[in-house]
Amino acid sequence: MPRSLRADAQANYERLLDVSARVFARDGADTSMKAIAAEAGVGIATLYRRFPTRDDLIEATYRSRTEQLCAAAPELLEHTEPIGALRDWMEQFVDYMLTKQGMADALPAILAARDGLRAHSREALLQAMTALVEAGVTAGRLRPDASPSDILMAIGGITLISGHESDRQLATRLIDQLLGGLLSRVAER
Known part of the structure; x- marks a missing residue:
């Protein structure tokens, strides 16, 4: 996320990321940049000032959604x-994966061109899941x-199946x- 943006510029930046996530999930990555700008209520010049290329917008959207999902845990x-x-995090993960699809x-x-992005994302998602699982185990x-x-692999598979x-x-x-299969036998009693 850009640093030191004016409040209105920051709001435009965040709105562009929110809209692009929704539009990419609905229409795919080839959707018109002009359509994304229009749906976000900003001019095309504002979109290109923040994201000079489609790849820049896709990367920023991916990073933003990954950060939001990990912060949710x-x-x-x-x-x-x-x-x-x-359970709530898994539902959010499905929505995150549908945006990625x-x-x-x-x-x-x-992901191949941006050094370490894939590995960083996987590690962040694993840390979030680990925190959730450890809390559940600790609580019995x-x-x-x-x-x-x-x-994580299972919920990824669930997303692929339901998306297909x-x-x-x-x-x-x-x-x-x-979740039924993950519950402690003690917790079920």
């Missing part, structure tokens, strides 16, 4: 019991052998079933 744990926090054609080349609600990396089926509610049902 401790926030959820602060206000929700561990299983509810994990909208950028699927362009994102691999961007999750099985002690619950693997954060395995859970174009059925967002399928993801919610599969999340419920995944």
Whole structure:
């Protein structure tokens, strides 16, 4: 995120990222930059001043959504019991992945070209999941052998399946079933 922006410029920057995430998820990465600017309520010059290329906008959108998702884990744990926090985070993860799928054609080349971006994102997501799982295990609600990396892989698979089926509610049902398998046997009694 750019530093020292005026309040209105910062608001435009954040609105562009929010709109681009929604538009990329809905219409794909090839959508018109002009359409993104219009939907965000800014001029095309404002969009290009912040994001000189489509790849810059895709990268910034990806980074922003990853940061938001990772920041949600401790926030959820602060206000929700561990299983509810994990479930809510998984739902947010599905939405995050659906945004990524909208950028699927362009994102691999961007991730390959931007040194360490893929590894940094994976590590940040794993840390967020680890915090959620550890809270659940500590509370006696999750099985002690619950693997954060395995859970991330499972929720990624859930996203791919529900995205392929174009059925967002399928993801919610599969999340419920995944969580059922992760619950501690003590917690079920």
